[in-house]
Amino acid sequence: MRLTDTLRFARDAATGYPMRTTLSVLAMSIGVAAVVILTALGDGARRYVVGQFSSLGTNLIIVLPGRSGTGGFNPANAITSTPRDLTIDDAGSLRRLPGARRVAPLAVGTSEINYGGKLREVMVAGSTAEFIPIRNFELAQGQGLPEEDWNRGSSVAVIGAKIREEMFGANPAIGQLVRVGDRRLRVVGVLKSTGQGLGMNTDELVIVPVSLAQAMFNSNTLFRIMIEANSRDAIPGTKDQVMETLKQRHRGEEDVTVITQDAVLATFDKLLGALTLAVAGIAAISLAVAGILVMNVMLVAVTQRTGEIGLLKALGATARTIRLAFLAEAAMLSAVGALVGYLLGQLGAFALRQAFPVFPAYPPDWAVIAGLSTALATGLIFGVMPARRAARLDPVQALMKH
Amino acid sequence: MALIELSGIERRFLLGDTTVHALAGLDLQINAGEYVAVMGPSGSGKSTLLNLLGLLDRPNEGTYKLEGRDVTTLSPDEQATVRSTRIGFVFQSFHLVPRLTAAENIALPMTLAGIPAAERNKRVAQALKDFGLENRADHKPDQLSGGQRQRVAIARATIMQPALILADEPTGNLDRHTGEEVVNLLEALNAKGVTLIVVTHDQGMGARARRQLVMEDGRLKTDSLQTPISNLAEISG
Ligand SMILES: Nc1ncnc2c1ncn2[C@@H]1O[C@H](COP(=O)(O)OP(=O)(O)OP(=O)(O)O)[C@@H](O)[C@H]1O
Ligand SMILES: [Mg+2]
Numbered sequence: 133m134r135l136t137d138t139l140r141f142a143r144d145a146a147t148g149y150p151m152r153t154t155l156s157v158l159a160m161s162i163g164v165a166a167v168v169i170l171t172a173l174g175d176g177a178r179r180y181v182v183g184q185f186s187s188l189g190t191n192l193i194i195v196l197p198g199r200s201g202t203g204g205f206n207p208a209n210a211i212t213s214t215p216r217d218l219t220i221d222d223a224g225s226l227r228r229l230p231g232a233r234r235v236a237p238l239a240v241g242t243s244e245i246n247y248g249g250k251l252r253e254v255m256v257a258g259s260t261a262e263f264i265p266i267r268n269f270e271l272a273q274g275q276g277l278p279e280e281d282w283n284r285g286s287s288v289a290v291i292g293a294k295i296r297e298e299m300f301g302a303n304p305a306i307g308q309l310v311r312v313g314d315r316r317l318r319v320v321g322v323l324k325s326t327g328q329g330l331g332m333n334t335d336e337l338v339i340v341p342v343s344l345a346q347a348m349f350n351s352n353t354l355f356r357i358m359i360e361a362n363s364r365d366a367i368p369g370t371k372d373q374v375m376e377t378l379k380q381r382h383r384g385e386e387d388v389t390v391i392t393q394d395a396v397l398a399t400f401d402k403l404l405g406a407l408t409l410a411v412a413g414i415a416a417i418s419l420a421v422a423g424i425l426v427m428n429v430m431l432v433a434v435t436q437r438t439g440e441i442g443l444l445k446a447l448g449a450t451a452r453t454i455r456l457a458f459l460a461e462a463a464m465l466s467a468v469g470a471l472v473g474y475l476l477g478q479l480g481a482f483a484l485r486q487a488f489p490v491f492p493a494y495p496p497d498w499a500v501i502a503g504l505s506t507a508l509a510t511g512l513i514f515g516v517m518p519a520r521r522a523a524r525l526d527p528v529q530a531l532m533k534h
Numbered sequence: 535m536a537l538i539e540l541s542g543i544e545r546r547f548l549l550g551d552t553t554v555h556a557l558a559g560l561d562l563q564i565n566a567g568e569y570v571a572v573m574g575p576s577g578s579g580k581s582t583l584l585n586l587l588g589l590l591d592r593p594n595e596g597t598y599k600l601e602g603r604d605v606t607t608l609s610p611d612e613q614a615t616v617r618s619t620r621i622g623f624v625f626q627s628f629h630l631v632p633r634l635t636a637a638e639n640i641a642l643p644m645t646l647a648g649i650p651a652a653e654r655n656k657r658v659a660q661a662l663k664d665f666g667l668e669n670r671a672d673h674k675p676d677q678l679s680g681g682q683r684q685r686v687a688i689a690r691a692t693i694m695q696p697a698l699i700l701a702d703e704p705t706g707n708l709d710r711h712t713g714e715e716v717v718n719l720l721e722a723l724n725a726k727g728v729t730l731i732v733v734t735h736d737q738g739m740g741a742r743a744r745r746q747l748v749m750e751d752g753r754l755k756t757d758s759l760q761t762p763i764s765n766l767a768e769i770s771g
Pocket of ligand 1: 554
């Protein structure tokens with residue numbers, strides 16, 4: 133039989149039994165749609181997290197006080213190490229490193245802001261002029277912290293968008309004096325609104341000079357030192373230099389942790405990628421189930437159409453012709469199911485993106501291809517058995533079943 | 535040379551512990567162009583014989599030569615080719631594919647044989663005309679009368695221009711008048727040279743054939759070609 137005739141024959145056979153055809157197409161399409169939607173969710177999560185991390189800054193190296201080395205928890209460390217504080221001078225020493233473009237110390241704490249009788253709790257970040265460019269923050273009004281001696285901070289503040297809104301409303305904020313804790317600070321800049329991200333929410337943040345913040349919180353230690361490397365390639369070298377420099381300053385003790393954004397990003401990327409893969413695998417199980425359903429539907433079809441198979445044999449059909457006809461039918465059921473499922477899945481992912489605009493729920497290409505080909509492959513594999521059974525039927529017996 | 539040559543054909547079925555001899559020691563020759571009626575009581579082996587002649591079934595013993603070639607030893611695919619090109623079947627219950635139109639049912643043997651659509655359409659159009667089915671071409675079997683269905687089946691059986699047509703009680707599901715029409719069609723085919731073998735319970739219809747075979751318990755009881763004497767000898771021997 134010619135290929136086009138085989139396909140037409142299979143199509144007519146499939147449409148001749150709408151109930152069972154609908155059923156298997158439905159099962160297959162649910163399987164494929166599950167793969168598409170679930171991987172869209174998984175990959176969307178991955179993209180979201182990666183995107184958020186990237187927005188922290190570029191080529192970032194971060195120094196944390198205390199050792200939490202890559203070797204995991206080390207009991208010896210836990211007993212002996214009383215981590216030395218990370219100081220402003222530590223941060224200052226890093227500015228001389230050739231691979232470092234910018235360095236910003238960071239001290240954080242909470243305090244209260246007070247203006248015109250309005251009082252509100254705020255997050256205070258003590259840093260330097262380079263903090264804002266390192267973190268890719270943008271200013272809506274005014275300017276950032278002044279370039280000055282890190283140990284002698286002037287009484288100024290940059291405030292978040294929401295704080296400006298709450299404290300000043302429609303009135304100008306720049307140049308106004310606010311009280312933060314027990315200090316009177318002049319507002320020099322307002323940050324652009326960014327909303328809630330992975331990092332700190334800048335909308336409710338007040339940025340002040342680092343020495344001022346330390347005085348406010350009565351502490352000498354830093355929360356972080358952030359270094360922006362010259363380039364992506366400079367990250368590993370600079371990281372080593374940072375470690376080396378701080379080790380020397382801390383009498384040879386490695387009592388800080390240096391992490392790179394790259395490494396964190398790669399870890400999350402891998403983790404969430406694996407998650408997506410796992411989810412895809414689970415969804416693929418539904419495809420296998422759909423394949424088994426197609427097989428059963430085809431077995432029923434063979435039983436239902438035993439008389440017809442006997443007739444085809446009497447009319448001169450070879451076993452191969454009959455096998456191909458039934459295989460084509462199974463393939464058609466799964467192909468249509470896969471296609472419908474793909475469209476349903478894309479529709480679902482689209483709906484997800486509409487409902488959660490920040491969430492990039494796009495199914496990855498590999499998942500779509502894997503889902504579709506698994507559907508087709510299971511359909512074919514599970515179609516083989518019924519097709520062979522049909523081809524092996526004894527024509528005389530088959531003809532009697534009419 | 536005979537079209538069909540059966541010698542020493544045995545066909546046994548196992549039914550539980552007992553063996554049914556559906557065909558026993560059957561020798562038979564049928565020449566090309568003959569018109570043969572096969573008769574006999576129910577269970578005498580008529581259908582079994584026809585299935586064997588149509589290569590739908592194999593004998594347990596004996597040889598079957600079709601057009602001089604031993605076809606019992608052919609592979610299933612080779613047998614399928616012989617069925618496709620040399621043999622046409624007409625069944626009591628028509629055996630049309632319900633989802634296909636009359637034209638598609640008639641074309642089915644050609645479709646299975648891989649004949650191109652253009653050639654198929656030409657031959658189907660001719661067949662529809664020959665069998666008076668021109669305005670039934672696009673009807674499904676359930677929209678046709680019994681007589682029309684059997685005409686579609688006969689058109690299908692002849693569309694590959696076979697040498698042999700095997701009809702198992704072709705009028706069994708038809709009223710007398712329609713049955714008559716169908717027999718006329720089959721006889722017209724025979725008149726054009728096609729060998730026709732018809733199984734029938736109808737004495738009148740059997741009598742219209744030029745040769746009658748009467749079967750009993752898997753054996754040939756009478757063959758109108760042979761003299762009663764030799765026939766008796768065969769049975770007792
Ligand atoms: N597949 C089978 N299994 C077991 N026995 C069978 C089988 N096919 C036929 N038989 C037996 O072989 C014998 C001949 O059967 P066959 O169908 O050839 O009879 P028939 O002459 O066509 O009868 P009828 O006129 O009723 O159609 C019967 O006894 C039947 O029971
Ligand atoms: Mg019979």
